Amino acid sequence: MKFGTRSLSCALVLSSILDSASSFVQQHRAFQARRFSLSALSDKSSESVPQNDTLSSTIGRTVFEENNVSSLLTQAASESILAIDPSTIEVIPFSKLSEEGAVLGGAYSGNNFEAERKSSRFDFVNMFRGSANYIANHRNTIIVFHIPGELLSWDGFGDLMDDIALCWLLGMKPVIIAGCRAQVNHRIGLENCDISSLSAEGKLIECDEGTYSYDSVRITDEETLRIVQEEAGFVRFEIERQLGRSLHRHGMIDDSAIRDGNVVSGNFYSAQPYGILEGVDFRFTGFPRKVETEKVKQVLDAHDVVLMTSLGASPSGEIFNVSTEHLTSYVAGALKASKVVFFTVMGSAFMENKNNKLVQNLRVSDARNVLKYNNVTINMSKGFSSFDEAKVPSSATKEALGKLGWCVSSLDRGVKRAHIISPINGALLQELYTRDGSGTLISRDIYEGIRVANVGDVAGIFELIEPLVSAGTLVPRPKNVLENDISSYYVFTRDNLIVACAQIKIFEMGYAEIGCLVVMKEYRAQGRGDAMLGYLERLSVQVGCTNVFVLSTQTMQWFQERGFKEVPLDALPPTRKEAYNTSRKSKIYMKTITDERELDSSELWWNR
Numbered sequence: 001m002k003f004g005t006r007s008l009s010c011a012l013v014l015s016s017i018l019d020s021a022s023s024f025v026q027q028h029r030a031f032q033a034r035r036f037s038l039s040a041l042s043d044k045s046s047e048s049v050p051q052n053d054t055l056s057s058t059i060g061r062t063v064f065e066e067n068n069v070s071s072l073l074t075q076a077a078s079e080s081i082l083a084i085d086p087s088t089i090e091v092i093p094f095s096k097l098s099e100e101g102a103v104l105g106g107a108y109s110g111n112n113f114e115a116e117r118k119s120s121r122f123d124f125v126n127m128f129r130g131s132a133n134y135i136a137n138h139r140n141t142i143i144v145f146h147i148p149g150e151l152l153s154w155d156g157f158g159d160l161m162d163d164i165a166l167c168w169l170l171g172m173k174p175v176i177i178a179g180c181r182a183q184v185n186h187r188i189g190l191e192n193c194d195i196s197s198l199s200a201e202g203k204l205i206e207c208d209e210g211t212y213s214y215d216s217v218r219i220t221d222e223e224t225l226r227i228v229q230e231e232a233g234f235v236r237f238e239i240e241r242q243l244g245r246s247l248h249r250h251g252m253i254d255d256s257a258i259r260d261g262n263v264v265s266g267n268f269y270s271a272q273p274y275g276i277l278e279g280v281d282f283r284f285t286g287f288p289r290k291v292e293t294e295k296v297k298q299v300l301d302a303h304d305v306v307l308m309t310s311l312g313a314s315p316s317g318e319i320f321n322v323s324t325e326h327l328t329s330y331v332a333g334a335l336k337a338s339k340v341v342f343f344t345v346m347g348s349a350f351m352e353n354k355n356n357k358l359v360q361n362l363r364v365s366d367a368r369n370v371l372k373y374n375n376v377t378i379n380m381s382k383g384f385s386s387f388d389e390a391k392v393p394s395s396a397t398k399e400a401l402g403k404l405g406w407c408v409s410s411l412d413r414g415v416k417r418a419h420i421i422s423p424i425n426g427a428l429l430q431e432l433y434t435r436d437g438s439g440t441l442i443s444r445d446i447y448e449g450i451r452v453a454n455v456g457d458v459a460g461i462f463e464l465i466e467p468l469v470s471a472g473t474l475v476p477r478p479k480n481v482l483e484n485d486i487s488s489y490y491v492f493t494r495d496n497l498i499v500a501c502a503q504i505k506i507f508e509m510g511y512a513e514i515g516c517l518v519v520m521k522e523y524r525a526q527g528r529g530d531a532m533l534g535y536l537e538r539l540s541v542q543v544g545c546t547n548v549f550v551l552s553t554q555t556m557q558w559f560q561e562r563g564f565k566e567v568p569l570d571a572l573p574p575t576r577k578e579a580y581n582t583s584r585k586s587k588i589y590m591k592t593i594t595d596e597r598e599l600d601s602s603e604l605w606w607n608r
């Protein structure tokens with residue numbers, strides 16, 4: 001397993017930058033709140049106080065309590081003791097700092113002040129600016145975290161709680177599903193077992209596709225249930241304690257009062273029993289039956305964090321032990337969460353072995369293929385994963401593929417994006433708030449329905465573009481020309497109807513032109529233009545063309561809003577420059593794409 005040191009240090013830098021920025025934001029808000037109360041005091045005193053009144057009697061007639069008065073007086077006294085002698089403050093030109101190597105906040109004592117200041121400022125500024133899009137995008141969205149019990153004994157756990165609180169401070173609505181499998185295994189002496197060997201000796205369970213496999217489900221008898229209750233309680237209180245502290249640290253301002261968030265747990269879902277499968281009675285092992293989505297949303301809207309554990313009660317009051325991976329996918333789907341995050345315990349990554357490239361982004365269809373290739377099955381109704389021991393022998397691979405399976409099942413239930421993150425300090429923030437990310441993102445197949453065109457599509461494309469050709473928006477493309485160039489066209493079909501088309505032409509020196517982008521009138525403003533453009537941009541990058549350009553007479557704004565910038569004719573590759581039709585006077589817009597991760601971040605906007 002390889003995790004680049006750059007990625008690790010980047011995660012830590014981001015984590016600490018966002019952390020200190022958050023305490024700055026919090027202090028600033030606290031300051032504003034205090035200023036608000038002081039100005040309320042002075043407003044009220046100037047309105048209602050006769051000249052000869054003392055401060056304390058004035059306050060006695062206002063809404064302020066006596067203890068506020070004493071704290072204000074104490075503060076005034078300490079301010080005079082701590083005050084700076086004004087004669088020691090001198091105004092100097094900024095340039096003098098570099099000559100004299102001034103001390104910056106007591107931290108700097110070197111000579112190259114300007115260079116050091118610039119570099120640390122730009123590290124921060126660039127990172128913060130780069131995160132702004134993500135902060136804006138994630139605000140007010142529901143994120144469901146799966147926290148395996150093992151993470152509680154990880155030394156980065158406190159920081160992870162801080163980072164979740166930071167996501168909350170930045171406007172996300174977190175729901176936490178906490179597992180306690182490790183704690184229960186420890187209690188019953190099964191620490192070293194694979195999850196697939198936890199059930200009663202080799203009992204078989206039918207999987208979704210009618211195949212049989214060893215199950216990965218614990219049979220919960222009365223004794224085990226009692227242990228699960230104890231351990232789930234322990235995990236719950238630990239998270240409440242540690243996350244509660246973090247939420248308190250990041251207290252939020254609401255209607256000018258500083259307000260902490262709470263961790264709220266309760267009966268947010270009901271469960272039902274597995275029952276008897278293949279003659280095996282699973283006793284108190286259950287699976288989710290219904291999520292109280294409205295109650296969860298009420299708690300989230302009140303700026304609190306929801307916490308659920310593996311214990312779910314039936315309406316008749318029985319308690320069942322539920323797999324928390326399954327619960328996470330189920331709850332995230334029921335809440336139509338924007339994101340779901342699974343943490344691995346053993347820390348693994350997916351690697352494309354033909355080029356040793358880390359896989360940071362998988363379309364759900366690709367993720368499904370990976371699972372199929374490795375014979376991994378996820379039973380979405382009862383909630384268990386099955387592995388082919390021959391294909392997936394190691395626990396770490398099993399864990400990563402299992403999480404991948406639960407990500408896919410979350411997306412199948414309507415979640416937009418799923419992330420698998422390793423237990424690396426700061427990795428969560430890096431994954432959520434930076435372009436580079438740190439884990440594996442699995443996203444919905446927004447390009448489903450797009451394919452390369454064939455001669456059978458010529459008539460459909462012709463019909464689609466004809467009105468725009470007549471209006472002069474597009475250059476004419478007779479049917480024989482379309483037929484000749486058909487392999488450079490892509491179509492977006494729905495029920496065999498071509499609803500959008502576009503062409504991509506590859507030029508020398510890493511340039512590609514996107515043209516003839518048309519969406520059928522009835523299908524416009526539903527994200528199809530964006531999907532077509534995104535697909536062709538990805539295609540360009542894959543064939544090594546990082547400079548993508550378009551020629552437009554009518555749609556300049558649309559491309560500008562998608563990161564294209566106007567460039568002069570000279571910016572075109574020579575062969576395209578030669579073929580430029582000067583009479584049309586089309587404007588040229590170009591975008592330089594450095595990697596696919598950049599496209600992922602722009603996709604966030606149109607696939608919200």
Ligand SMILES: CC(C)(COP(=O)(O)OP(=O)(O)OC[C@H]1O[C@@H](n2cnc3c(N)ncnc32)[C@H](O)[C@@H]1OP(=O)(O)O)[C@@H](O)C(=O)NCCC(=O)NCCS
Pocket residue numbers: 468473514515516517518519520523524525526527528529530531550551552554555556557558
């Ligand atoms: C431009 C076009 C491809 C966009 O397709 P789409 O599926 O409607 O695009 P999206 O759903 O991704 O985006 C819709 C947004 O683009 C805006 N938009 C559409 N045409 C636009 C134009 N000419 N200029 C600026 N914005 C435009 C819409 O108002 C909408 O904005 P909103 O999200 O704020 O409501 C489509 O409008 C079209 O086929 N236009 C005619 C053909 C054309 O001009 N092609 C470009 C020549 S290469």
